[in-house]
């Protein structure tokens with residue numbers, strides 16, 4: 001006898017309920033209708049999820065994002081026959097470059113599976129990861145369906161904008177503005193902020209000339225961004241784009257570690273506009289919220 005979609009769904013939920021939440025008396029095959037079973041199991045699944053995951057956010061159920069290696073894993077989606085394995089696999093950690101990509105994915109609503117690469121535990125040096133990015137850095141995006149592997153957050157953002165058909169303006173002038181500011185970020189802003197954070201927070205020796213140099217260079221960048229945003233809402237003009245997302249990833253982490261740019265009022269207002277977006281608020285929690293050094 002064939003099974004209905006409802007029954008199949010109930011079996012899949014039942015399997016998740018049994019295997020991840022401890023044995024439950026799943027009543028498949030009783031007189032209960034498939035709809036009853038689905039609704040009972042769904043309620044239990046949510047109960048379990050809320051109990052199990054202190055940092056559970058409803059969007060993780062609402063969006064088809066998949067989570068690997070976490071107690072919070074909604075592999076509910078993965079095991080449900082009506083939902084297929086996503087083609088996009090993101091390897092990332094909680095970091096400026098990682099947040100750019102989780103924000104873009106959340107903005108675009110593309111289904112993806114998230115793999116948490118724990119840099120502190122050296123997982124980015126594992127041979128399996130180095131096969132994806134020989135430079136041993138997150139983020140890495142695989143599009144398994146198309147056999148494509150990308151590293152460098154700017155390349156990933158361009159790919160996602162193309163795939164999602166958004167976050168990159170169509171009109172040539174605005175499009176090239178967005179790409180120019182994305183490249184400015186990738187080649188100048190990110191590396192300068194990265195060196196500043198390194199010399200101020202992580203370097204074993206406190207080397208003042210380097211600290212001064214990167215402070216000075218990053219203050220210049222704040223001033224450039226502030227001037228740009230004084231005349232327009234977004235870096236590429238009228239539309240929020242991947243250029244904004246790239247900058248936000250870094251500026252968000254600078255704020256978390258108390259590097260202050262609030263005296264640049266246009267930059268601060270832009271920061272607040274970006275931070276107010278629901279997808280951005282979700283993106284900066286994935287795989288975990290940023291913490292100071």
Ligand SMILES: N[C@@H](CCC(=O)N[C@@H](CS)C(=O)NCC(=O)O)C(=O)O
Pocket residue numbers: 095096097098119124136137138139151152153154186190
């Ligand atoms: N230019 C690269 C930078 C990537 C990068 O430096 N990622 C950091 C995390 S934000 C990383 O993986 N660091 C590990 C390490 O330095 O060993 C990009 O934009 O993706």
